[in-house]
Amino acid sequence: MKTPLLAALALLLTALPAHALPAAGVQAEAREMFAKIVSYPSVAGTPAVGQLTDYLAGEFRKAGFAPADIEIVNADGHPGLIVTLRGKSKKPPILFLSHMDVVDAKREQWTSDPYTLTERDGALYGRGTVDNKYGLLTQAQAFIRLKREGFVPDRDLILAFSGDEEVDGISARALAQRLKGAAYALNSDAGGGSHGKDGSTSYAIQAGEKTYASFELTTRNPGGHSSRPRPDNAVYELARVLTRLETYRFPAHWNPVIVQGLQAQLPSLQGPMKEAVSAFIAAPSQQTADAIAAIDPAAFPELRTTCVATMLRGGIVENALANDATATVNCRILPGETVAETRATLARVAADEKLEIKPLGNPLESPLSDLPLEVRAALAKQLPPGTRITPYIEAGATDGLYFRSAGVPTVGVGPLIETEGGNYNYHGIDERVPLSEFNAGLDHYYRLAKALAGGK
Template sequence: MLRFAAVLTAATLAAGSAAAQAPQPGEAAFRALYKELVETNTTFSAGSCTLAAERMAARLKAAGFADSAITVFTPPGAPKDGGLVAVYPGTDPKAKAILLLAHIDVVEAKREDWTRDPFTLVEEDGYFYGRGASDDKSQAAIWTDLLIRLKQEGFKPRRGIKIALTCGEEGGGQVNGAAWLAQNRRELIDAAFALNEGAGGALDKAGGKPVVHNIQAGEKTSVSFRLEAVNPGGHSSRPVPDNAIYHLAKAIDRIAAYQFPVQMNDTTRAYFGKMSGVVGGEMGAAMSAIVANPNDAAANAVLSRDANHNAILRTTCVATQISGGHAQNALPQRANATINCRIFPGESPAAVREALVKAVGDATVEVSQPPKGRGDTPAPPLTREVMGPIEKVSAQMWPGVPVVPILQAGGTDAKPLIEAGIPTYGVTGIFYDPDLGRLHGLNERIAVKSLMDAREFSYRLVKLYAQAK
């Protein structure tokens, strides 16, 4: 999962105030829960999400949750790809619940490549190390611990609170639990809105101080198109200009030169508007200008030089795979390429395909659209109901650090929930170093202080949401 990389070019330019680190109730129990979850292997090759879900369910039951409040589910034919839904009831039956979503599957990790055992949680030099220590077992542990903490307090929320811990977000071969729930058990996760991964805070490079606190509101959709050129071929000793590989190469070159137009929504307008003051200089001025006029060519040119900014300004398409020919001494009969597009919220794959066809400008090259999938998922609205509590708690914990909505250029499990009618936002309160915690890479880590601050942030935030009218 690609996270909020767009902020990182700005993250080294300014610094805010660090959050105060206060002792937290139940921290030892939280650490034990987090350790158990990280040390439960949930890779596709050798692990089991179902086992992780069962272990979290056991902790909830030990805290006093009734069996009726806990559902451990397994998609048919996928006994290791299970997940957990747990419900903390509210006092107002007319008030829709809040859903807290996290995935418990992790990217593969080879012991021989890591400095430490990836499935043993290690605390060292102010960091927790382990596969999933950040992505996304940090959030799954926070949500599970949160319900236990509220149960122990005897908290009486107006709105119900639900957690969903699901498998398959990393795309390694497991069934996607969030999509499965949305399609098959929608009633289990019904909610007014959901909180998910996909964003967080950025720390400066120099002193690890908070710079900006990002909230994900919307994400681009990944859709891959296929270019294919077909030709009768012939003997390579008698070349002709009508060559399938040549046609394909020219088509790819034209796509490389094509730039989709700038698009703006509430999230990107808020992002560029707020970040302009943080970044400053030429880039900051371009951010202000693009908000004022999305057709400003000069501002577009400046922002597009940065791959992270370019990624959230528009739909992007790039060649990622290519193949062609059937023999070294024969003219190619077939050549094809994969064009992976990240589609701006609200734009359809059909419209993107049409733009690619026009850019290619060659009737001998077919541009085929995938048989399923949609790219027109809208961004969830940035309402005061959602943003107000985030801004309030963030100001308490990180005074002076701006809260900035972002559009996610990558993908999370927010998409199937949004399509099912549940607005979903990336809200974690986890602040990352410029290396993004080495997510998906070697020696994944998260700062101990960042994790504990995020635990406190989520606790305060969810309580506000749960009591809101």
């Protein structure tokens, strides 16, 4: 699993001085646009996603983009948006990824209306303020500013905004297939920085993410009346299978990205966990990885594939033996391991020859992405002095997995530098972004685009 470029990902970089905050006019315009973006309750599958798509397309037209460079994509009813800033050459384009949809929010649970951007206690509150409408805003604003300035990049720069990242990823799959000839993609929905309590700054780049795959495990028998129990009860057989899966731990796997990602987290650890992680970093092995899991089995899921039962169904009435019983098992599979291998492991651990194991949907395997050297250099120039930059593997999933699966190297380079210990409530009640961090990240993609695509 190791490659020279992946090893290069693990280097710790010293950044050059950062640029000043964006001008007041830029901040004001961004704040106004952010309020509008947040006002759309753009839960995947609702009309608001299409309305937000139309609004954004209109803003790009106002900025001077030609109609031919603004395309609204319909992916089985899920909108997507492609916007192209035309370049001077036919070099493969650079993609900028964000998603327009959010998880739902209930007004009665929030202190203020989740779909009205509200400033309170030095923060901006609203659904999606962090996930992912701030990334959406900063990428959209970067393209609008560059177009107004007459900036012509040395290659095409392309925005690709999806509309159902929080659910099925149908629009992202379609966008990835349309744009699979790109040089690489910069994903706003992953990565980002952290200001430590000790005054240090670190920046994490998402270099990969686990494959999302669910399986249905089903046991069957003839059933019968509940007054005459059978020894081959489908419910009990499934329960025994799940008990075996519960106690199974997939073997640990590691590479330079994982080791350096753990090293970046080391300063925030304490006590036995810090000792265990330090021992693993010094000498990675199954033994040192298992020592981490012995302290907290849920800690550092990037070390191994995980599978867990999430749903159960079986039987139709209370006085009849179930003819079948089914469990849904959700797996998060490490890059470098396959869906087929994971299914085979489930079958082996279940130890039930009659058990049926069916994959759900069409899970995509997502490889690790090498970090383009120019991206690393551009980040180093615009982050605060002394910033430590490290790669990591995401335990969850983003639109990046569809682009990686389509052959487009994708790295998560989010615009926020958060405060260690801060409460941002991603997906939760009263989601918010501190106003100071909102302003500080507005130039993130504007600077990256200029640094990566030259032009004039």
